[in-house]
Amino acid sequence: MSLSEIPTLSVLYRTKALKAAASSAYNPNHTLNQKVSHIRHDITKLHVDAIVNAANTSLLGGGGVDGAIHRAAGNGLYKECRKLDGCSTGSAKLTGAYNLPCKKVIHAVGPVYHGHERSEPLLRSCYRKSLDLAVKNGCKSVAFSALSTGVYGYPSPDAADIAISEVRSFLIGSDGEKIERVVFCSFEMKDVEAYTETLP
Numbered sequence: 001m002s003l004s005e006i007p008t009l010s011v012l013y014r015t016k017a018l019k020a021a022a023s024s025a026y027n028p029n030h031t032l033n034q035k036v037s038h039i040r041h042d043i044t045k046l047h048v049d050a051i052v053n054a055a056n057t058s059l060l061g062g063g064g065v066d067g068a069i070h071r072a073a074g075n076g077l078y079k080e081c082r083k084l085d086g087c088s089t090g091s092a093k094l095t096g097a098y099n100l101p102c103k104k105v106i107h108a109v110g111p112v113y114h115g116h117e118r119s120e121p122l123l124r125s126c127y128r129k130s131l132d133l134a135v136k137n138g139c140k141s142v143a144f145s146a147l148s149t150g151v152y153g154y155p156s157p158d159a160a161d162i163a164i165s166e167v168r169s170f171l172i173g174s175d176g177e178k179i180e181r182v183v184f185c186s187f188e189m190k191d192v193e194a195y196t197e198t199l200p
């Protein structure tokens with residue numbers, strides 16, 4: 001799926017796939033609505049500059065989206081990951097994409113959910129560091145999987161809230177203009193619902 005086929009929030013509002021909230025913490029922002037997308041899709045099929053993997057500290061693959069990404073990318077990704085010496089929770093590292101249609105893979109290590117207070121700063125940090133890495137490597141379009149919401153047990157509504165607010169802060173910040181599109185890529189219905197309720 002190419003970037004031009006991935007609808008922005010502006011398109012989702014126009015086609016009524018997303019309903020504006022009666023009240024929102026933020027004023028409507030046309031620029032942000034044109035820079036942010038939400039779709040339900042297999043992230044390994046997206047032709048964006050970078051996809052963000054929900055990895056673990058070993059960076060050597062696993063189940064869920066991590067497994068799907070390693071399978072689709074092929075052995076070259078595993079070989080490169082082996083040289084990275086792992087990654088701490090709340091941080092991220094970037095690799096090539098091998099057989100994937102994207103250009104780079106950002107491996108972010110989300111927290112195992114141990115309650116909001118302990119886990120929130122680490123999940124926020126994953127989104128921030130992934131976007132920092134994207135900018136440093138010239139990636140202008142970035143698709144995020146719903147980090148930590150699978151095996152790691154982060155409740156989807158809370159995780160969506162963190163993802164959206166952290167991406168928003170980044171996009172209105174000093175490096176925001178270097179990112180042209182952020183795609184929230186949901187897979188399960190619970191995440192589709194969490195983003196659909198939290199985005200407006």
Ligand code: AR6
Pocket residue numbers: 041042043044054055056061062063064065066067068110145146147148149150151152153154185186187188191
């Ligand atoms: N495309 C997009 N999203 C997907 C895909 C896909 N192909 N497959 C699953 N998801 P999870 P975590 C969604 O469990 O909770 C791994 O074993 C899925 O529905 O993959 O951060 C790692 O190696 C969910 O919403 O990651 C770690 O050990 C989201 O991806 C551990 O799991 C994340 O679910 C990380 O756990």
